[in-house]
Amino acid sequence: MENIGKGLREKFLKIYADIPLSLRKEIILVLENEPISWNVAFIEVVNRTNKSGLILKKLNELKII
Numbered sequence: 189m190e191n192i193g194k195g196l197r198e199k200f201l202k203i204y205a206d207i208p209l210s211l212r213k214e215i216i217l218v219l220e221n222e223p224i225s226w227n228v229a230f231i232e233v234v235n236r237t238n239k240s241g242l243i244l245k246k247l248n249e250l251k252i253i
Contacts, residue, residue, distance in 0.1 A: 196244040197233055199253050204230050217246055 204212075204226060212226040219242060224232075229247070232240040247253045 196248055196253060197240075200229070200233055200244055200247065203253055216252060217243065217250070219243060219246060 207226055212230075215223040215225050216229065217224040219239065224243060229243050232243055244253070
């Protein structure tokens with residue numbers, strides 16, 4: 189599972205780097221009744237928080253990454 193998470197993390201970071209700055213504030217996911225923008229997701233993923241795994245899993249399920 190960790191290798192899968194690592195692959196999703198790398199995929200997310202590559203996609204995030206290509207997103208225009210003006211779009212990074214857009215909400216891409218609602219997780220536990222909290223809106224998650226690209227910027228919020230990036231902070232969670234880079235800091236490897238507990239939420240980062242859930243965020244990556246959901247973004248993958250939604251075929252965003």
